[in-house]
Amino acid sequence: MKNADAAKGKAEGPAPALVREQVSERAAGGVLYVVGTPIGHLKDITYRAVEVLGAVDLIAAEDTRVARKLLSAYGIKTPVESYHDHSPPAREKALIERLQSGARVALVSDAGMPGISDPGERLVRLAIAHGIPVVPVPGPSAAVAALAASGLPPSPYVFVGFLPRRDKARKEALQRLRSLAYTLVFYEAPHRIVPTLSAMVEAFGPREAVLARELTKRFETFWRGNLAALLERAEREALRGEITLVVAGTPDAFEAFGDAEGRSGEEAQAAERALREALSRGLSGRDAVRVVAAETGLARRTLYCLLNRLADDDGAGPRGCVRPGRKPPRDDRR
Ligand code: SAM
DSSP states (O other), X not given: OHHHHHHTTOOSSSOOTTOOOOOGGGOOSOEEEEEOBOSSOTTOSOHHHHHHHHHSSEEEESSHHHHHHHHHHTTOOOOEEEOOTTOOHHHHHHHHHHHHTTOEEEEEOSSBSTTSSSTTHHHHHHHHHTTOOEEEEOOOOHHHHXXXXXXXXXXXXXXXXXXXXXXXXXXXXXXXXXXXXXXXXXXXXXGGHHHHHHHHHHHHOSOEEEEXXXXXXXXXXXXXXXXXXXXXXXXXXXXOSOEEEEEXXXXXXXXXXXXXXXXXXXHHHXXXXXXXXXXXXXXXXXXXXXXXXXXXXXXXXXXXXXXXXXXOTTSSOOOOSSOTTSOOOTTOOO
């Protein structure tokens, strides 16, 4: 038995003190439920969310008027109090005290999952710090809905949320994201969509992207194209409503793998030149990679990416980062 447990990775004896375990099913006394609510379509709420909202002692809502509209549609009569990002610390303290005295509190935002570019993060952290169980009641979230319907690779992805508003900070944020080979998900307000798309074209080039507008609502619309085309259309049509942007990760294998090695662009270019030169001397791809790896100290995997890019002069991007003749890894996305 000991061995079987060890084989399953179970440690003997009590769990180390550094791991604080929450078994939600066993939660007694106060519980903070983090409840997802519709992002548009009123019916996008789970049976469980309705049940929990009806059963708790208190609903802490980003906007009590928005919450009451939803609650009245489902005949829920639970008391509602306001909780948002500008709530004073005393408000949070009062909520924690109620939870400590055994109250069950449901946290809701105006739409989607609380804490996801919405109030909630602080209260969740505070509850955890006070040993109060935090139980998610998952519902819709614009990021996941847009990603799932985007047609772009849904994994791996990075949820960015809102970019900084100021030009310089936004530019810097985009530069930091530029080399990620992950699909990127952004929230943006309609009046900022043109400057944001324009900054993205500048930072990312004409990558594939999807603009998802008014998800789950009557005028739900998807624009699929490259960033430059989306920008051009957004400049012509004044966009209204709520917008989530999904942007493809970098198609540039060097950025993905070279940057992971902490190498500069100049080093990448030098390695690329060295590969070209080795190939022009008649070396096979494999030998060129071996020679340049020895010269530059770059990983062979990085060099295979560069090599494949050289072979791919149609501009469609690299074909993968594998040795010629080998199958690409399962998650290689092109
Ligand atoms: N907590 C929410 C969630 O889980 O999706 C997000 C709240 S955040 C304050 C609001 C932003 O989410 C909007 O500005 C928009 O970018 C995005 N969003 C919310 N609802 C949307 C919808 N129906 N269609 C597209 N984007 C939406």
